[in-house]
Amino acid sequence: MSERIVVGAALVDDGRLLAARRSAPADLAGRWELPGGKVEPGETADAALVRELREELGVDAEVDGRVPGEWPLRAPYVLQVWTARLRPGSAPPEPLQDHDELRWLGPGEIWDVHWLDQDVPAVRRTLAHLGAVEGLISGPGVREEPGA
Numbered sequence: 206m207s208e209r210i211v212v213g214a215a216l217v218d219d220g221r222l223l224a225a226r227r228s229a230p231a232d233l234a235g236r237w238e239l240p241g242g243k244v245e246p247g248e249t250a251d252a253a254l255v256r257e258l259r260e261e262l263g264v265d266a267e268v269d270g271r272v273p274g275e276w277p278l279r280a281p282y283v284l285q286v287w288t289a290r291l292r293p294g295s296a297p298p299e300p301l302q303d304h305d306e307l308r309w310l311g312p313g314e315i316w317d318v319h320w321l322d323q324d325v326p327a328v329r330r331t332l333a334h335l336g337a338v339e340g341l342i343s344g345p346g347v348r349e350e351p352g353a
């Protein structure tokens with residue numbers, strides 16, 4: 206079967222990254238991820254991300270660019286990450302669907318949440334990308350991932 210893309214948002218606001226705690230399915234519930242979802246047939250990745258963020262979080266977001274790389278999830282899915290921001294006037298994110306808690310993580314807090322195992326390399330790469338591209342997130346306050 207050909208691979209199917211799951212898009213995750215590195216939604217950044219005021220130098221903080223949004224993490225979302227999954228409420229389902231049972232084997233993923235309680236673990237933290239980048240909000241997003243599956244790209245539907247005929248849909249572009251960035252359109253899928255804007256749609257998922259509206260459905261899941263109730264926000265009006267715009268996508269900036271893709272974090273280089275692709276991370277395997279349960280076959281046939283792979284995770285791609287795009288940086289995104291809230292449009293002016295957007296409602297603040299709320300856990301409307303798929304999640305039961307949200308956290309804006311500052312530079313020193315990124316590894317305070319229990320990310321899904323498969324998200325850890327994607328989050329690590331995202332931080333490096335955000336630091337390089339926008340000077341966001343990374344900086345003297347960033348603590349190393351435990352055990353990295």
Ligand SMILES: Nc1nc2c([nH]c(=O)n2[C@H]2C[C@H](O)[C@@H](COP(=O)(O)OP(=O)(O)OP(=O)(O)O)O2)c(=O)[nH]1
Pocket residue numbers: 211212213233238239240241242243244257278279282284303321323324
């Ligand atoms: N959104 C998202 N999903 C992830 C991440 N990491 C990870 O393993 N996944 C998995 C969980 C799900 O099995 C799958 C994405 O499914 P989803 O439930 O978020 O997608 P969706 O909104 O399109 O859901 P659906 O109702 O159409 O199944 O990818 C991540 O960082 N973000």
